[in-house]
Amino acid sequence: MVAIKSVKARQIFDSRGNPTVEGSAMLMISCLSLDLIYTFGIFEVDLTCDDGTFARAAVPSGASTVLKMLIKSVGMEGAYEALELRDGGSDYLGKGVLKAVENVNKVIAPALIGKDPIEQAQIDNYMVQQLDGTQNEWGWCKQKLGANAILAVSLAVCKAGASVKKIPLYQHIANLAGNKNLVLPVPAFNVINGGSHAGNKLAMQEFMILPVGASCFKEAMKMGVEVYHNLKVSIVAVIKKKYGQDATNVGDEGGFAPNILPLLAWFDYPPRPVSLAWGYCSIGLQAWNRPDMVPVSLVVTSLSLINWYHPANQILCELENKEGLELLKTAIAKAGYTGKVLIGMDVAASEFYSEKDKTYDLNFKEENNDGSQKISGDGLKNVYKSFVNEYPIVSIEDPFDQDDWTHYAKMTEEIGQEVQIVGDDLLVTNPTRVAKAIKEKACNALLLKVNQIGSVTESIEAVKMSKHAGWGVMASHRSGETEDTFIADLSVGLATGQIKTGAPCRSERLAKYNQLLRIEEELGAAAVYAGAKFRAPVPPY
Structure with missing residues (x-):
C-alpha cells in the first residue's frame, strides 16, 4: 500500500517573473520514500525516491488568467476558466499566490495523508467535490481553494502513481484514460507572437507552423527549427528595414514579435x-x-x-495579420518545406471583442484608438476565409469571442472540413462547455490546458468527449511557463496528435520538445508520429 505522508507548498516564480506556487509531498511505500516538489499556476514537480528515482512535471499560467480573475471579481461575464487563486494587494502587483500555498498546506495536505496516489480519480474527485465543493453553471469552479492549488496536487499524484507502478508517465496517463495507442504529436510552433504575448501592435496572438509532412517527431523538430531560423535570418532582414532593430525581439513564447503596425x-x-x-x-x-x-x-x-x-x-x-502569414509562407519556402509544413493561428479574439457594439477591434493595442478599425463577426469570418484560400492554414484557434457561439458555428459549418476550428477560451477544457459546443457544432477541436479546469481527471474527461465527437485535440502550454515537461507526456499518453508549446526558442519551451524526443527514442520501433492524421490519430477510447 502506497500512502501520502506529507504535502508542502511554497511560492516561486514563472518564466515571466510572476509568483507561482511550489510545494513538496512525501509518500511512504514500504521502505520507499517519494519526495515531490511542484508549482501552482505554473507548477513544478520534483519527485525523488530513496532509491534515486527522480521525476518532474509542471502546469503553466496563461497571460489571460489574472485578467480573468479580475473580471470575475467584479462580476463581469466572459471568464470561464476554473479560478486561478492570486493574492491581490500590492505585493507582486497582486499576483502573489500565498493564499493558494496556505490552502495546500493547511487544507489539502492534511486531508490527503494516508491516501494511495494510484487512485487518481478518487483523489481528484475528493479534492474538487468535497474539499473545495464550489460550483457554477459550468460545473466545479474551484473558487474556494483555487484551481492552481488543486491541480498542483493532482499532477503530483499522477506523477507519483507512475513512479509507484514503475512505468513511464505517458503510459500511466494512457492507462488512466483507457487509451491503448501512444502517438507522438505534431508540434505547432508559435513563431510569430502578437496579442497579449508581445509588446507589438499585432492583434492576432499566434502564428504557428505545423510540420505535418515529417516522418517522425525528430524530423518534425528539424523542419520547425529550420523554418524558424529562416524566418530570423532571411525574412527578418526585411522586417528590420521596415520596423526597426527591435523586429527580432521575441514574445512570451519565443516567437518573433516584430512591430507590425495595425493597418486596417x-x-x-x-x-x-x-x-x-x-x-x-x-x-x-x-x-x-x-x-x-x-x-x-x-x-x-x-x-x-x-x-x-x-x-x-x-x-x-x-493588412497586418495577413503580413504575418506571408512571412511564414516565405520562410517555409526558403527552408524547402512547402507542402510539408502548414500554418496555424491562435487569434485570441476575446481580447479585442466589444460586448457593447458586438464588434472586433483589430487596433485594440493602439493607445490612441479611434475605433475606425472595428469589424463585425461576419466580416472577421470572411477575413479568415480569405486567409484559408490563400495560405496553407489547417488550424484556427479562438477566431471569435468566447461567448460568440453563433459565429463559431457559422465558421465551423463553412470551413470546418478543411480547417480545424479550435476552442480555447470557448471551451476552457471544461466538459460542460465541451458538451455544449458538440451540441451546437460550434467548433471541431479542443485546446487541452489542464490548468483551465484544475485536475487530471477532468482533463481526461474533456479529451475523451472531444474524441468521441470526432474532434481534434491539441495539448497546450501557457505563456508563463517553467522547464517542466508534464504536457509532453500528457500529449503522448492521450494521443492528442498535436501539441503547442511555443517556438523552438527559450529553455522552458524547448524542455517539452526535448522530452518528446526522449519519448520517441524510448519507444523505438513502436513510436508513431501523428503527421497528416494529427486531427484524428487514433480511434476514440
Missing part, C-alpha cells in the same frame, strides 16, 4: 477612385465619405498582402 482601414461604399503610387511599393489610400478620416499610406511587400471586402456597404482593407 474602413471605407464607405461605393468608394471614390483609389490612387496607387508604386515606388517603394507604397499605396496611397483615400478615405471616402468619412470626414473623420484622413488619407493613410500603407507600405507593403506585395499587392497580395491587401484584401478587399464590401459587406454591408463597407470596404475593408486588411
Whole structure:
C-alpha cells in the first residue's frame, strides 16, 4: 500500500517573473520514500525516491488568467476558466499566490495523508467535490481553494502513481484514460507572437507552423527549427528595414514579435477612385465619405498582402495579420518545406471583442484608438476565409469571442472540413462547455490546458468527449511557463496528435520538445508520429 505522508507548498516564480506556487509531498511505500516538489499556476514537480528515482512535471499560467480573475471579481461575464487563486494587494502587483500555498498546506495536505496516489480519480474527485465543493453553471469552479492549488496536487499524484507502478508517465496517463495507442504529436510552433504575448501592435496572438509532412517527431523538430531560423535570418532582414532593430525581439513564447503596425482601414461604399503610387511599393489610400478620416499610406511587400471586402456597404482593407502569414509562407519556402509544413493561428479574439457594439477591434493595442478599425463577426469570418484560400492554414484557434457561439458555428459549418476550428477560451477544457459546443457544432477541436479546469481527471474527461465527437485535440502550454515537461507526456499518453508549446526558442519551451524526443527514442520501433492524421490519430477510447 502506497500512502501520502506529507504535502508542502511554497511560492516561486514563472518564466515571466510572476509568483507561482511550489510545494513538496512525501509518500511512504514500504521502505520507499517519494519526495515531490511542484508549482501552482505554473507548477513544478520534483519527485525523488530513496532509491534515486527522480521525476518532474509542471502546469503553466496563461497571460489571460489574472485578467480573468479580475473580471470575475467584479462580476463581469466572459471568464470561464476554473479560478486561478492570486493574492491581490500590492505585493507582486497582486499576483502573489500565498493564499493558494496556505490552502495546500493547511487544507489539502492534511486531508490527503494516508491516501494511495494510484487512485487518481478518487483523489481528484475528493479534492474538487468535497474539499473545495464550489460550483457554477459550468460545473466545479474551484473558487474556494483555487484551481492552481488543486491541480498542483493532482499532477503530483499522477506523477507519483507512475513512479509507484514503475512505468513511464505517458503510459500511466494512457492507462488512466483507457487509451491503448501512444502517438507522438505534431508540434505547432508559435513563431510569430502578437496579442497579449508581445509588446507589438499585432492583434492576432499566434502564428504557428505545423510540420505535418515529417516522418517522425525528430524530423518534425528539424523542419520547425529550420523554418524558424529562416524566418530570423532571411525574412527578418526585411522586417528590420521596415520596423526597426527591435523586429527580432521575441514574445512570451519565443516567437518573433516584430512591430507590425495595425493597418486596417474602413471605407464607405461605393468608394471614390483609389490612387496607387508604386515606388517603394507604397499605396496611397483615400478615405471616402468619412470626414473623420484622413488619407493613410500603407507600405507593403506585395499587392497580395491587401484584401478587399464590401459587406454591408463597407470596404475593408486588411493588412497586418495577413503580413504575418506571408512571412511564414516565405520562410517555409526558403527552408524547402512547402507542402510539408502548414500554418496555424491562435487569434485570441476575446481580447479585442466589444460586448457593447458586438464588434472586433483589430487596433485594440493602439493607445490612441479611434475605433475606425472595428469589424463585425461576419466580416472577421470572411477575413479568415480569405486567409484559408490563400495560405496553407489547417488550424484556427479562438477566431471569435468566447461567448460568440453563433459565429463559431457559422465558421465551423463553412470551413470546418478543411480547417480545424479550435476552442480555447470557448471551451476552457471544461466538459460542460465541451458538451455544449458538440451540441451546437460550434467548433471541431479542443485546446487541452489542464490548468483551465484544475485536475487530471477532468482533463481526461474533456479529451475523451472531444474524441468521441470526432474532434481534434491539441495539448497546450501557457505563456508563463517553467522547464517542466508534464504536457509532453500528457500529449503522448492521450494521443492528442498535436501539441503547442511555443517556438523552438527559450529553455522552458524547448524542455517539452526535448522530452518528446526522449519519448520517441524510448519507444523505438513502436513510436508513431501523428503527421497528416494529427486531427484524428487514433480511434476514440
